[in-house]
Amino acid sequence: MSNKSNWPPALKQFVNETFAKCTDANRQAVETELKQAIYHAFQAGDLWSTDWAKYKLDTSVTRLSRFRGFVPTTPAANGVAPGLSEEQDRRAKRARRFDQPQGSSTGSAGSTPDPDATYDPVSAFLFTPLGDLSFNVIDWDQYTIVGRSTKLEKPYLRLTSLPDPNTIRPLDVLKQTLELLKRKWREESNYNWVCDQFKSMRQDLIVQRIQNDFTVQVYEIHARIALEKGDLGEFNQCQSRLRHLYRLGLNGHPMEFLGYRILYLLFSRNRAELNNTLAELTPDQYRDRSVSHALAVRLAVSQGNYTKLFRLFNAAPKMGAYVMDHFVPRERVSALVTMCKAYLQIPVSLITSQLAFESDEQTHEFLVANDAALYKAPSSDPKGAPALPLGPRQLDCKAAFTPLNEVMGKMSKADLKGQI
Numbered sequence: 410m411s412n413k414s415n416w417p418p419a420l421k422q423f424v425n426e427t428f429a430k431c432t433d434a435n436r437q438a439v440e441t442e443l444k445q446a447i448y449h450a451f452q453a454g455d456l457w458s459t460d461w462a463k464y465k466l467d468t469s470v471t472r473l474s475r476f477r478g479f480v481p482t483t484p485a486a487n488g489v490a491p492g493l494s495e496e497q498d499r500r501a502k503r504a505r506r507f508d509q510p511q512g513s514s515t516g517s518a519g520s521t522p523d524p525d526a527t528y529d530p531v532s533a534f535l536f537t538p539l540g541d542l543s544f545n546v547i548d549w550d551q552y553t554i555v556g557r558s559t560k561l562e563k564p565y566l567r568l569t570s571l572p573d574p575n576t577i578r579p580l581d582v583l584k585q586t587l588e589l590l591k592r593k594w595r596e597e598s599n600y601n602w603v604c605d606q607f608k609s610m611r612q613d614l615i616v617q618r619i620q621n622d623f624t625v626q627v628y629e630i631h632a633r634i635a636l637e638k639g640d641l642g643e644f645n646q647c648q649s650r651l652r653h654l655y656r657l658g659l660n661g662h663p664m665e666f667l668g669y670r671i672l673y674l675l676f677s678r679n680r681a682e683l684n685n686t687l688a689e690l691t692p693d694q695y696r697d698r699s700v701s702h703a704l705a706v707r708l709a710v711s712q713g714n715y716t717k718l719f720r721l722f723n724a725a726p727k728m729g730a731y732v733m734d735h736f737v738p739r740e741r742v743s744a745l746v747t748m749c750k751a752y753l754q755i756p757v758s759l760i761t762s763q764l765a766f767e768s769d770e771q772t773h774e775f776l777v778a779n780d781a782a783l784y785k786a787p788s789s790d791p792k793g794a795p796a797l798p799l800g801p802r803q804l805d806c807k808a809a810f811t812p813l814n815e816v817m818g819k820m821s822k823a824d825l826k827g828q829i
Contacts, residue, residue, distance in 0.1 A: 416456075420447070423461035442466050454653065554616050555579060561586045565608040572616045580619055583610055587627060600638045607631040608643075611650075625654050625661035632666070636731040645673065665727055668699030672732040675707055678822075683707070698726050706733070715744035719765035737765075739820045742779060746813050749806035754785050758800035769799040776804070779816045783808040 424443060431439050443466065450456050556577030563578065578586065587610070594603050607627070614624050632647035648666055655663040667686075674683040687704075694700050702725060709718035718740060722733050741764045748755055748763075757769050766772040776782035785803045 417459075417461065419461040420456060420459075423464060427466065439466060553618050556582070556613060556617060558582065561589050562606060563609045563613075565605045565612060568612070568616075577616060578610075578613050579617070580623065583613060583619075583627075584623060586610060587623075587630070591630070594634060600634070600640075603634060604631070604640070604643060607634070620654060620657060620659070622660045625651065625659045628654065629661055629666070632669075633728060636669070636728050639731070639734070641673070641676075641735060644669075648673070664694060664697040665699045667694060668697070668703040668726075668729060669732050671700070671703035671707060672729060675703075675710060676732065676736040699729065702726055702729060710740065713743070713747065715740060715747065716763060718744075719763065722765050738775075739817075741775065742813055742817045742820060745781070746810065746817055749804075749810040749813060752806050754803040754806055756800065757784075757802045757804060760804065761800075773799050776809070780812040781809040781816075783812075 424447075427439060427443060428436075446464065446466065447456075450459050554572055554574050554577060556579040557574050558576055558578045559582055560578065561582065563576070586606070590603055590606055590610075593599070607630075610627055611631070614620075614627065628647045628651050632644050632651065635641075635643035635647065648670055651661070651663075651666050652670070655661060655666075671683065671686060674686065690700070695704070702721060706718065706721050709715075709721060719737075722730060722737060725733060744764055745760070748760075757772050760766070761769050761772045764772070766775065773782060781804075783805045785805045
């Protein structure tokens with residue numbers, strides 16, 4: 410398929426007009442700065458929002474040295490005048506001191522890389538030696554890879570060099586792979602294998618610059634499977650990419666995943682991003698069931714209304730409860746602290762119903778896990794009497810308050826996984 414639509418028409422026109430106005434004296438400097446501008450716009454996600462018709466280039470080589478992105482490695486190869494001063498050379502070296510070879514990782518050996526961040530075609534364009542491009546007309550598809558592999562299954566491997574088309578699966582093969590993965594998931598539910606295969610699919614989509622309804626489908630399915638297995642790292646990588654794809658107007662379920670995003674931001678306690686998300690909501694989004702439920706959860710959490718919060722937990726639409734599972738324990742501890750301040754003793758059965766536990770046994774296990782299973786002894790308990798069932802047992806609020814309050818302090822920071 411053609412991927413020309415991935416480059417904004419305004420940008421194409423801007424580049425071609427810029428090169429048309431170049432002279433032999435400033436052509437190399439213009440090309441270097443142009444690469445800089447496109448690179449920074451791509452990294453910031455502003456390729457389509459930038460008004461390229463009004464964009465002005467600074468063709469001064471001296472001012473180019475202030476950029477911190479693409480730094481010419483040699484004056485001759487990259488169009489920098491041979492008379493570059495020693496001070497400018499030192500600045501360029503400082504700017505490169507954090508550069509790493511493609512594919513290197515600064516994280517721990519056990520970290521999970523994001524397949525969506527291993528290769529981008531704009532970098533291939535930017536780091537092409539000067540002079541290899543047509544100055545008057547740029548071939549915008551020159552760096553688009555079209556896969557030739559027919560293998561349906563392929564393990565995920567982090568790219569350490571430009572991808573080989575013989576190992577990349579084209580769109581028609583990827584569609585067959587998706588059907589295979591859905592069938593295998595239903596039959597075997599082997600999450601580690603399925604997740605690895607989905608990451609490999611996502612990588613093949615990225616390097617081929619395939620952004621269509623099928624791409625959305627791949628990310629949505631992977632995100633839902635990750636939610637089902639409690640893998641917030643993979644879920645967050647998928648939902649972050651989906652935000653970009655939805656902005657392109659592709660078909661999918663943006664309202665559903667917007668609801669999940671609000672719930673995820675509640676889990677991560679990222680108030681700044683949550684406020685930004687709320688500020689961008691439209692009236693139609695407010696009316697959507699998934700979004701309105703997530704907003705009601707946010708209000709209940711902010712107000713400390715645990716009764717309403719756990720009713721919403723039981724009534725979460727679609728897979729919202731899977732996201733809430735990650736911060737419900739924190740809110741349960743907070744609710745118990747509030748209850749222990751207000752009462753001397755509380756029946757276990759009441760805690761079960763108020764905090765949406767499935768059974769009195771689950772409530773007891775939660776209290777034990779938080780060192781708060783401290784019950785009042787019955788006033789009259791004859792010798793040899795059977796143990797009191799869990800439901801009627803009374804939690805000793807005064808004794809349980811201290812351990813619960815300590816646990817709440819430890820939960821003040823979310824355990825973020827895969828956040829982008």
